[in-house]
Every structure is written in C-alpha cells, then in structure tokens.
Amino acid sequence: MEAPFQRIRTLPARIATLPNSALFLLFFAAVALSHLTLLRLPYFWDEGGYYIPAALDFYHSGQLVPRYTNGHPPLPNILLGSLWRVVGFHILATRLLVCSFAALALVAIFRLTERLLDAPSALAVTFLTGVYPIWFAQSSLAHADIFAAAFTLWAFALYLPFLQSPSTDGRGEGRIRPRHLSVAVLFSLAALSKETSIIQPTALTVWELGLLLRERRSPPPQGSRGQLACPELNLPRLQSSHTTWVVALASPVLPLIAWFAYHHHVVGFTFGNPAFLRYNATANFTAAHILRALCYRFLHLFWQRNIWIPIAFALSCLLLPRRQDGPSSLQPGPFHAMVVLAAANWLAFSVLGGALLTRYLLPVYPLILIVCVSEWRTHTRRWPLFAAATAVAFLSVLWLNPPSMFAPEDNLTYRDMIVVQQEAIDFVQQHYPGATILTAWPVSTDLFQPYLGYVHHPMKVVSIEDFTRPQILLAAHESDRYDTAIVFTTHFVTPLYRRYLLSHPNTWRGRAFAAKRDLTPAEIAALLGGRIVWSDKRRGEWAAVLRFSRIQTAAMLRPR
8 A cells, every 4th residue: 555655645756857848748638638628619708809800810811910909919819820820720729729828837837836846836736726717717718818828937937946046047147148038038928928918027127126226235245145255246246147137027028019119000009999098098097996906906816716715724824833844935035026926916907907807817826826835835744635625626616606796707607608608599590590680799799700600601680788778778779670689698797696786786786786787588578579589597697589570570561
C-alpha cells in the first residue's frame, strides 16, 4: 500500500520535470475533454456580436479593422482568421483554438506557482484555476480575454519569480536581458489582444518606479542578499536595473498606441465608434457609477463564484502558528507586486468598461489562489484538504446558481441560454420556415447570420430591444409586420432571486428589476394577441415561440 501513496506524493514533482511542450499537451487534453459537450455549441452573445464577425473580416479580406469597429486590437482576429484559412471556417476549430490558449495559460500558472512555491502547490493552483467557474466558462469561448490572459500570465511567470530572487538574473547589471525582452513582448501581445491588458504592465511600471525611488532615498544595507558589499558601487547598479525594468514594462504601450493610430487613420476615430466609446468610457465618468462599480468589482475579485472560500481558509490559517519544518511562504517582493496588480485591476475596471463582466479579471484569479495556497501550506500539513474543499466548491457552482444577478458566462448558465435559444430557432425552422419573426438581440442576429451556427439560411426578422413592457407595446402597434415571435430572457435572473425581487417591489433592487423586467411568455402573448406554441426553461434561462394568426386571416379575406 505504501508504493501507490508514494507515487501519488511524487506525482507533482514528476509533472514539474516535464518540458513545457509536454505540459501544454497534457493540459490541452484536459481542457478539451472537460469541455467536450461545449465544443460544438453555436456562438454565444459577444462572440456573435463582435469577435467572430471581426475575425471573419480578416479571414475574408485580410483587413485589420473590422467593418463594425469598436477599437479592439486585432490579434485575436488574426489568430482566428489565420486558423480558418488553414482548416476552414468551423465552430469546432474555433473552440479548440480557445482551449489551446486556456491550456497555454494553465502552463504559465503552473510554472509561475512552481517557481514561487513548489510543485505540489503548482498542481493545486493550476487545477483550482482550471475548474474555477469563470475561468472554465471562458476556456472555450472566443472572447479576447482568454488570449490576453495567456500572454499576461506568461509575462507574470517570467517577472514575478525574479522579484523573489533577483540575483539569479543579474538584476544589478542594469542591462536589457532576454528576460526583459520576453516580458516586454508578452505584455505587448496581451495588449494587442485586449487593450485593457495594458493595466498589468502599467501597474508593474509604477511598482518598479516605487522601488527605484525607495532605493534612492534609503541606500541598501551593506552585504544584503543579492547585493554587492560596497554600497557606493551597488546602489547605482540597482537603480539602473530598476530603470531597465521600467523601460521594459512601459514599452508595451508603444504597439498599442501604434494600433490606435492606425485605427484612427483607417476609420477617422481612435477608440472605436462613438457609441462604443460612450458606453465604455465617457458615460461612466460619474461618481455614482464609479462607486457602484468599486463595490461590484470588489465582490468579483474576492467573493464571486465561491472565490471567498479559499480566501477564508487562508485567513483562518493566519490564526495558526507557522510550521517549524514547513516550507517558506511567498516572499514579500512577489506578494506586494500581486497586491499592486489586484488593486490596479480593481480600480481600473471600476472606471473603464460599461459592462461589469468578471472575465476582465481573468489574470488576477490565479494570483489570489497562489497567495491562498501559500498561506495554507505555511501553517498546516493538511492544506490538501483545503484544496479539495475549494475544488468541490468551485465545481458545484458550475451548475448551481446563487440567488443574485450575474452574467450567464460566469458559469455553465451560458450553455443553458444557447440551448433554449437554439431549440426555439430549430422549432421555427421546422414548423414555420417562411415566418417573419419578432425577436431581440442576440437571436435577431442568430437568425440572420448562418455562420453563427443557429440557422442554415437567413430568416426574416423584425427586431426590438428587449421584452420589457414598453418594447412589447411598441411591437403591438406594428403587428402586421410579423407572424411569429421568439421571446427569451434578455435580463437573466435566477428563479429564486426573481421571486424575491417580485415580492419586495418597494426596495431599490425591486424597483430596478421592475423597470427592466422581461415579461413572461404568457404576458407577451396576451399583449400581442398570440398563442404559445413552444417553450422551454433551464434554471432561469427560458425561451418561447409565439404564433399569430392575423396575417394568415388577412390573406384569406383579401379578394383575388
């Protein structure tokens, strides 16, 4: 019995000896197999709204700036379009490419944690990141965030361990070295994948500037670790090394500026079309929005999807004495840099971006888990129990929804949304192939664009904004324009939370919900004078098909 347990204990060390290419194949197989039921799903929400059409523009014509531009950098479009040129335009190919970048990011997380802690901790952090619902959901969705996260985390894997033992790379020499160039290139690729990724190198640039100023004000003590014994010789070299890192970390802003300059040259405006700029920037510069966003972003970082559980375990470990013979904890340099990165993301994404989406924070979640695992292993030998409990908590909320509002893409709710909408579209294609359909985005686009995977041929669509009462009343005045309707939830709320909001209409949350509540299929049918011919619902996601007889009746009464 001892041999199997011994092999299990040495498994992380054996995995750590694998080259990065073998680790990538191992993690890619794990990601692809765990997403097997998701790989052929039609495109979802923002995929069909921007990323896939933009990549198709590059695929068809090679243009870097898509027709319906919002200013996003072009690297994901180039990667997807180039892949389709080789293998053809297939949803499965798209999903597998995204899985490969998720696997690449997991390799970076493994190497980063191994260098900061040890192999068992690396295996634990990598597994917990992979099953964290927000990360898991994004691991097969063609959003720019997973591409940017992969490049960002590899930059972290080269930079943060260097703060732990700077002498191993000649920090005091003050010259541009391969490590500096690699970090600069990786952060540049991240910024060319998603413009907001520039937050990470900017935060670290400020961090290095702070170190430089501190060392200028207080020279390092004589004979300290990784420093020369002569302070008057060592200080200038340390300062020049910080200057070198400032240059390397600040350089990724240059390709981003070049992209926006090219974008302005092509279309006449810099940061995307005016509506995009207003939604993501100018309309958000109010005290009320920023304060609300600060609260939500704090919850996204430290509470959302059970991330609070490993944090609670880590805080409880602080009440325990440190292990006398245990491993050392995370060193101050990397820890402080991680704090700076988390704070920078919290503050920046409270100001930037109209939608408060958790996927913007993908690179920060592994850093939080690294800090938690470091505290676990420093205080108790039974830390694997904490890791197992955290894994169970993460896996459970892949399917279980909290009694609150959240984006469907935060877990597998996005699959429920795709499935019910696909079923509704299939029903209409089968029973009413020539129908003119009243619906809202994204189904209105799904019906009109076959490349999104929902229809074989474009269908006739009459579009409204959503299924709130004002929009349904507007549609009732134009009832002669459509004969069928596909209605669905455009403002997702879990059933339990919906009942709570409906039963508390006088609270501010209840009033906000009532102002943008989707009407039920029965309410819509009553207002429009139709009947429900099909419906389905899955854990709060629902869709229904309504049929109206007035157009057919009018055609029968018209004289020949």
